[in-house]
Amino acid sequence: MKIALIGATGYVGSNIRDEALRRGHEVTAIVRHPEKLPEQPSLTPSKTDIRDVDALAQVLAGHDVVISAFSADKDSQDKFADQVSGGKAIIQAAKKAGIKRLLFVGGAGSLEVAPGQQLIDQPDFPPEWKAGAGGTREILHLLKREPELDWSFLSPAAMLEPGERTAKFRLGGDQVLVDEKGECRISVPDYAVAMIDEAEEPRHIRKRFCVAY
Numbered sequence: 001m002k003i004a005l006i007g008a009t010g011y012v013g014s015n016i017r018d019e020a021l022r023r024g025h026e027v028t029a030i031v032r033h034p035e036k037l038p039e040q041p042s043l044t045p046s047k048t049d050i051r052d053v054d055a056l057a058q059v060l061a062g063h064d065v066v067i068s069a070f071s072a073d074k075d076s077q078d079k080f081a082d083q084v085s086g087g088k089a090i091i092q093a094a095k096k097a098g099i100k101r102l103l104f105v106g107g108a109g110s111l112e113v114a115p116g117q118q119l120i121d122q123p124d125f126p127p128e129w130k131a132g133a134g135g136t137r138e139i140l141h142l143l144k145r146e147p148e149l150d151w152s153f154l155s156p157a158a159m160l161e162p163g164e165r166t167a168k169f170r171l172g173g174d175q176v177l178v179d180e181k182g183e184c185r186i187s188v189p190d191y192a193v194a195m196i197d198e199a200e201e202p203r204h205i206r207k208r209f210c211v212a213y
Helices: 013-022 053-060 079-096 127-144 188-200
Strands: 002-006 026-031 043-047 065-068 101-105 112-114 150-155 159-161 170-172 185-187 207-212
Touching: 002 013, 013 026, 013 188, 026 053, 053 079, 065 079, 065 188, 079 101, 079 127, 101 127, 101 188, 127 150, 150 188, 159 188, 185 188, 185 207, 188 207
Parallel strands: 002 026, 002 065, 026 043, 065 101, 101 150, 150 207, 159 185
Antiparallel strands: 170 207
16 A cells, blocks of 8 residues: 555654555655655655645645654644644645545543543543643544544553564453553554554544554
């Protein structure tokens, strides 16, 4: 496939990029700093401002799927607003480009720990993550009201850590998945496996799903 990947040098995006290339897909990497990308035959860098909807739409046109691993800049003064505005621009650009299939790297904050109770609203949720997680949750709300796109939103486990690529994990829906130790975790390489699995064989059209061990 031809995959347009937004945020291809980030913590999660770089793993998605490597997994897609590993499987033989062509990847257009839409990034702030293309110099950070490795040189590979099937990887095309694109330095594009995602908030320039027209420019982004031109880059996205002709791809089979768009994957967004966008996250607000770590130095942002308003991570919530920046995360939401970035997500809105990506949605608009995908539609303008005639893309139907849009996958978003979601957050764990909007997963439910009990009916009507989300991780982000728990007292022990790290305050430094709250603005970004809230913005990502708002993007999920936007997607649920989006009538045109075949979107999917993949939430990781609460602990998204460096680790091995095992390709062995469980998929769930809106609820937190915990293992036999009561832990909710996934490695970044295995998260990437789940994302590219969904790109290749869509099973969660217009749904949020989650991945954990």
